[in-house]
Amino acid sequence: MTRTPYPAKPAQRPPVRHSVVLRDVVKTYRTGATTTTVLDGVTFAFPRRTLTAVMGPSGSGKSTLLHCAAGLDRPTSGSVSVEGTELTSLDEAALTRLRRDRLGFIFQAYNLVPTLTVRQNVTLPAELASRRVADSAARDVLARLGLGGHADARPAKLSGGQQQRVAIARALLSEPAVIFADEPTGALDSRSAAEVLGLLRDAVDDAGRTIVMVTHDPIAASVADAVVFFADGRVVDTLHRPSADAVAARMATLGAARPNGGAR
Template sequence: MTRTSYLEKPHSTAFSPHAVVLSGLVKTYGSGPARTTVLEDVSLAFPRRSFTAVMGPSGSGKSTLLQCAAGLDRPDSGSVMIEGIELTALDELALTRLRRDRLGFVFQSYNLVPTLTVRQNVTLPGELAGRRVDSGRVLDMLTRLGLAEHLDARPAQLSGGQQQRVSIARALLSDPAVIFADEPTGALDSHAGAEVLALLRNSVDTGGRTVVMVTHDPIAAAMADAVVFFADGRVADSLLRPTADTVAARMTALGGVR
């Protein structure tokens, strides 16, 4: 397997060229005979201002990896560093603040509040954090995402692609250093999915952010700078400058796209 910067020994300082550094992650569920190891001594480093796709067969551990990297779950052992901050050393309050202030999240289920309008959904995190929300910036963001005519609409009045764009606007308005996306196109048609992927790609190319995306779709993965492949709780391979065909071939070798 060709080694790349994604598989090199991670840097651990605040001046690291990597935005997210995972070292020796172990995560298990259950106990006794039912104990299952989901992550087994995983070390990865995601470069700043990069777009990385994480892929693997069902049950390979890729979603658990994302949850631990984003501070949404805690590993049993190992280290998670984001922008030089050690997540595993933070208490729950400090971890919540870090997620709120430095990280963005985009999920397949959108996670919008159904009773709130588009405008209210995107400003909610800032208001909960006690931050002043710049209404002009909100309008500009929603306009650029093609949502200016839907400011007062509620999620049920929007298409799936529009709802996902609202969730991306919400993530971007917090000025995150890193955006974690878990199957962001999984519930969308091909056109809406392409729009969402373009927005994530643009957040790296022009916004200088780092995106880590779990996906099962080779076409989605081809939008990334690199793909990290998971199998049986370990990093199995990596691929720079992916295409849909090369990604699909690697996935077939690992047990198929599921």
């Protein structure tokens, strides 16, 4: 009697070394007969469990890069992968699920619902996804961010730094693999900005998150593991283990190279 061999085990996928990978990404916008190129063949990989700052002159394409990397906008051509999943091949429903389940977002404008309490704002994304959040989990993340005494407050009763911490708590509660932050300290005073940057750094060092942060502030960029510099829709330089002075000096050379603004 011939025994049927067991089927071969599927090959294990190699561990993902980079959380976000962009390959030859182009993004153009058309207004009438005019086509504007905002991202011009960007190829870059953001390593896992790191905080990377993205910097560049106004209009250089850094926010568009963030939106394409996060699946909030689709590139005109090229590919974007997040945690090994190719975004450009997903339909809108699948893309929405991936953003909801695997990604976190922190924006300068906070995007809090003013009629909801802090606790309700933090748990809202999970509730919209029909996913139950344990009260203990919500209490824990609020306590870690210094918001334990504000769980029942409305956003209007909080300072700017406290509101941004609510936005961070909301992003962390779903335990995302990647957090995208667009100018998270841009509207904060220096003390609140330092607190928020410390929280983002802890999310990488203690919780193993990957953070991609657009910023214009050399001090904010100095907490990152690396800074990626953008100009005219392209990556022009990368600075590892940055200092605020080194970042400011490199930004000055980018500005000097664009005497007419060069905004796109």
